Amino acid sequence: MQKFILQRLASILVTMWLLATIVFMLVNVLPGDVGRKVLGPFAPQEEVVAFNQRLGTDKPLVEQYAKSIKRIFTLDFGTSYQTKSAVSKIIFPALGRSAKLAVLAFVVTIPISIFAGIYAARRKDKFADRLIVNAGLASSSIPEFVTAAVLLALFAVQFKLGKAFANPPDGTSLVGQLKYLFLPALAMAVAYFGYIARMTRSGVINALSADYTRTATMKGLPKGKVMRSHILRNALAPTITVISVQIGYLIGGIIGVEKVFNYSGLGSTMLGAVGAKDVPVLQGAVLLVGLVYMVSTLLADLLIAYLNPRVRLDGK
Amino acid sequence: MSEVLTLAPDATEAPIVSERKQARRENWRLIRKRPAFIIGIVILSFWVVCAVLGSAITPHDPLDFRAGSHLSPRAEFPFGTDATGRDVLSRVMAGARDVLRIAPVAALLGVIFGVILGMMMGYLRGWFDTIASRIVESFLALPVVLIALLAVTTLGRSSWVVIGVVAALFTPVVARTVRSAVLAERDLDYVTSAKLRGESNLFIMFREVLPNVMGPIIVELTVRVGYAVFTVATLSFLGAGPPPPSPDWGAQVSENYNSIISGFWWTVFFPAMAIASLVIAVNLIADSVQSVMEAS
């Protein structure tokens, strides 16, 4: 088991390095002057030179690359072109705000969608199942910003529920923040519902048709007990994987939702950085997202190993 | 061969079971019976017609701003007008064009590259698979929308950039699916048999194995088209889509969502619903294809 965790940690390091390389290549894919690109065509040449010197963007690419790789492993992402403050000072608080939104969304959606998935599996091919499956399909295929815009139009404007601007004023109590965060979190919750419910459904359907379920039923165990002690433990592994993978995709959706609700999380920060061509911020944010994704998949794997002795004891 | 044996009754001298053909016909019959599939096809066809014919069939010119600004829905303008007085219905009808041009091409390219990569990973295994799997894994950690945004920022705003980035980001996802399908195939004995008669790897991969993994590939293609529509719409909402006068749906939502609070919901609601209807249609089709293929 220790070996398993060590292997995974090593693989995270390798993946982070690859990720940094990909981002570096993407940013430097076009030849040319970073200072000129950032400052625009009308900035005086000496300002551009000074800019490049300050940021080290006049150095050879190899040197820049080595520096940027070193930065990741020290979690020092450099300074923002735009605000000239440390990137980590910008992205970590932003991540905290986005995380708040994401956690709220998950708290709402995980129990509901797992329950819906189990219910659909038990009523397979019945009306309730088709309803849940198709609602899930719709909810996960509609872009989050669309849901967010519709929710905004419906709730914030028509019913005066929730807030159109999701940034709570400083010093708002946790419960008070809920009022602000509720609508954007709901928009995201709707998007995850489909993935989680559908994955739970197929996991439970597989477990229902498994031989061990037949054994348990033929033993004469009551239905509820079969579900609790035999099916769920086996059925939830794929669901856990999906939830962890969704944490990575989530960030794409969060950009749209944060934009609609003018929420200053990591998504808005990144969008701002794109607009201002603030490469260090963008690079830092992408790497941070990658790290969050990998830590969450690692946690999911550990949870699966806990649930499934085969993974734990065989190491595979 | 001895006479007697040829005359002997034989268990394998059986009537041929044309089960396969039957199954395919029954699959088609089954998929047509699925209301989800029919609804998906109807909606998709509607948007394809709108995209092809464009302003030829819209009630007004989607770019013409002579009507009053922010008129609420009424007989002449069923979906109302926007801030500059353009007819929302006409703009929604004309807005399908960009997304329907970009998304399928991006998905198709992603699937083609993904198939080639996944095929090589799954069949060749060894160091190539180990390294490629690592790279694929790190690609999966990339937020698609964000990377696309980054690419559009550095490479410029054009449909080809969007197509390229979306295809590049889909490639590893498709490759992973294809890889696992190929892994299941490569251990089958027909592959061993091909090696025993001295076939090349290339032949085995693309002539022997590929036809047998077409099922998951077709499913993956339909699913990818859905994701591509999703991504392209989101990108254009975030300002990386076609430039302003274009009636693209994502751009319409982006232009107008700030006016929702002022009560002009229709400028956002209808393009948003248009996006929703298209992605749902594509996903309904993908889902039907998948469940019928998996059932057989």
Next chain:
Amino acid sequence: MSSTTHSVESGAGALATIPAALAVEGLEVAYTVRGIDRAVLRGVSFSIAPGETFGLVGESGCGKSTSAYAALRYLPSNGKILKGRVMVDGNDVTKMTTDELQRFRAKDASMVYQDPAQAMNPTLRVGRQLIESFTLLGQSKQEALSSALEALRKVRIADPARVMDRYPFQLSGGMQQRVVIAMALACDPKLLVLDEPTTGLDATVEAEVLDLVRVLSQESGCAVLLIAHNLGIIRALCDRVGVMYAGKIVEQGPSSQVFDDPQHPYTVGLLRSLPRHGVRKTERALTTIPGILPLIGTSLPTCVFLDRCPIASDTCRTVEPPFVAVGFAGASGVTGERFTRCHHPERIKEMKEEVTQVPISVLAPSETQPNVLELSHVSKTFRQRSVSVPALVDVELGLSEGETLGIVGESGSGKSTLAKAMLGIETVDAGGVVSMGGTAVPSPTGSRSAENKRSMQMVFQNPDSALNRSWSVRRILMRSVEKLTGVKGDEANKRVEALAAHLRLTPRHLDLKPRQLSGGLKQRVAIARAFAGDPRIVVCDEPTSALDVSVQAAILNLLADLQAEQKTSYVFITHDMGVVRYLADRIAVMYLGRIQEVGDTDDVFNGPNHPYTEALLSAIPSVDGEEKVRIRLEGEIPSPANPPTGCVFHPRCPRAIAGVCEVTEPPLREVSPGHSMRCHIPIETLIELQRKPMQR
């Protein structure tokens, strides 16, 4: 079909005085496939008395498993009972409420399944799953724990506490099945249903499990319903047997009577297609049943066997045959307990066994010519996570022209690795040499010359896996002809057609995909492909184990015939002793990667034998009902990664010599011309020991 539900359908007959533990009456079941209801059971009736063991046999798809599951009302979601009753203790299982059904399963009926590895929850410890069976009956945790330990002891598990603490996947197949049996017997059921309980287990383990089932069911006095496709198992275990065909029981009676004197044309055909009574390919070809089993849902208004029956008359085509009692004046003299669903049981004797067939000529091994294939010092060691696993150890084998070498062994014996090493699919360890016609050939396959590739081809176990399912038969054969012979175009096409005709495939078959062919036809295509370049050697890896016995017979006939004609040599890998006895000229017995015994088929079957071969032969349940003394092997087959010291068989060998066998590994010694074994015991002693059967 309801019109002729005969009065004797309940099968109560001679047992009328005792109330049946299970009575299935006119059961009809259908599966909904692609929206259409398709009949699977077309009125199945049988009954089992308390303490009686009843077997259902038949080829795959005949509905025997469905009958068992329907009896406990556990059908897949697309299955439904259309008609009929299942009476247990005066209650109709088909009419029970959910609660009653649950109580019935908890207290009165139990089941043991085909695949024990899947039958237990992989995520829960064995102990917890077993204890659950007892707490369900109202026992306290403490009581249940001791009951569970006791139950494991009853199924002859030596260290129950340790097994309780394990997860299912940490146990061997035989061990898993014992635990499942312990679970099934927990409630002391009135009815025990066994669905292919030993399929997939090794022969020696299978024999152990069957012993256990026999002893325990006698002890508990429950009624047993046994489903098996292996007729030997049914004969060994069952008092009475029902032969199923296309969803109906076509014949029923005491098993010895049914197997020795079948009264339905299908039973006759089934039994004759087995290589029985030690018959060899040199004596006669096997008899086959023409045609195939009708697909489920096919409309069969009269006799279900009509299309394949050699004695069908006009009556058979128009009137559904009743289930009639057959007078049997055998040793027991019991009448009224044998039934056949046939209009013309009196004409059964007209079905002649085709003993007149031309004997197949076999070449005598030539002394002068070099062996077509020779393996010398061939070893193969796999590396698994830095552990070396010896899969083959110092194998020496020769194969002469036109000869069939049978290779038998249980799982882990290395028989498949041996085939791969011959073909160059696996490279062999340094020092080992594979030579063909006297010259060494390299491995892997890709580095062999075209001539070498052409000369040695393979027929695989499973034709579904061996044939590319998206290619047509013509393309499959064409490609092999082109690659192996070098001819192209029209000439290649002509060769394909000739090849197909030779294997009795019609031109119509050539344009079909494998999925459109029956199992036997598919295997025929696979054989045609192997013969595309006129090979000298064909390696057959269990080519008939995925096929039903009637189809197996046709394939074995075909292989024997091709060999007689083309002088091809076969390496025939199998676990079926009957098949290998029929087809092989010589047999090599493998255990843990080593050849333990090799010799002419007669020598191997008549003895003296290596103690392992002796145990293996005694473990096979025979359809012929001959009395055998079973040699029980202790323990499990060791892992090849961790072989025992000395003779690898010594920990399980009932004849091991202490102080010798665990110290040094015996060499492969010739005990008589052409007959060698790897054993320390002097041959005279073995002959002496094996003359009088061991009493245990």
